[in-house]
Amino acid sequence: DIQMTQSPSTLSASVGDRVTITCRASQSISTWLAWYQQKPGKAPKLLIYQASTLEGGVPSRFSGSGSGTDFTLTISGLQPDDFATYYCQQYNAYWTFGQGTKVEIK
Amino acid sequence: QMQMVESGGGVVQPGRSLRLSCTASGFTFENYGMHWVRQAPGKGLEWVAVVGFDGSSIHYADSVKGRFTISRDNSKKTLYVQMNSLRVEDTAVYHCVRDAYRGGRNTMDVWGQGTTVIVSS
Numbered sequence: 001d002i003q004m005t006q007s008p009s010t011l012s013a014s015v016g017d018r019v020t021i022t023c024r025a026s027q028s029i030s031t032w033l034a035w036y037q038q039k040p041g042k043a044p045k046l047l048i049y050q051a052s053t054l055e056g057g058v059p060s061r062f063s064g065s066g067s068g069t070d071f072t073l074t075i076s077g078l079q080p081d082d083f084a085t086y087y088c089q090q091y092n093a094y095w096t097f098g099q100g101t102k103v104e105i106k
Numbered sequence: 107q108m109q110m111v112e113s114g115g116g117v118v119q120p121g122r123s124l125r126l127s128c129t130a131s132g133f134t135f136e137n138y139g140m141h142w143v144r145q146a147p148g149k150g151l152e153w154v155a156v157v158g159f160d161g162s163s164i165h166y167a168d169s170v171k172g173r174f175t176i177s178r179d180n181s182k183k184t185l186y187v188q189m190n191s192l193r194v195e196d197t198a199v200y201h202c203v204r205d206a207y208r209g210g211r212n213t214m215d216v217w218g219q220g221t222t223v224i225v226s227s
Contacts, residue, residue, distance in 0.1 A: 043219050050208060
């Protein structure tokens with residue numbers, strides 16, 4: 001099974017900050033990686049797929065990069081609506097999620 | 107508006123059974139594979155099972171294999187999961203999720219709000 005490890009688990013930031021979340025796969029997954037945003041009591045929302053492609057309707061301040069085993073999600077200019085938990089997911093072999101990164105208000 | 111609404115959750119004793127349903131609207135249900143993904147209280151997301159658009163391709167996570175059965179009825183636009191021999195560790199919110207072909211492989215795009223299953227004596 002492919003394990004996904006995110007860091008940090010929690011991140012404190014202010015509106016306007018540039019935020020970076022890291023995701024590492026236990027083996028190479030090429031670019032078969034997605035990022036989701038989840039707010040409390042809500043369903044996850046797909047933000048990025050294939051490591052760097054923005055899903056339709058997602059603001060351009062979100063970006064993704066990486067390949068192989070190391071990936072990043074960057075939010076350039078954090079907005080109030082962005083405080084949430086973010087999950088990475090590999091879809092190279094079945095589907096596995098990272099444990100999540102909570103972005104909270106500093 | 108694409109939507110999935112899950113139902114059937116509740117409190118059940120260990121070893122008992124429960125069947126969850128998910129009714130879809132706003133898209134052509136029979137054209138899409140469908141997943142169940144769960145989230146234990148305060149924990150992350152765990153993929154549970156997937157069924158192909160016509161029901162012919164099915165896969166399970168090792169944690170539920172042999173106990174859970176995923177199925178669908180395209181005429182009713184409904185996805186199911188029959189959960190038998192439930193364990194305390196199956197306690198979670200169960201989400202119905204649409205399969206999404208993105209860039210050459212299949213991930214997930216539209217998620218339901220979920221239904222809560224609590225396994226407790």
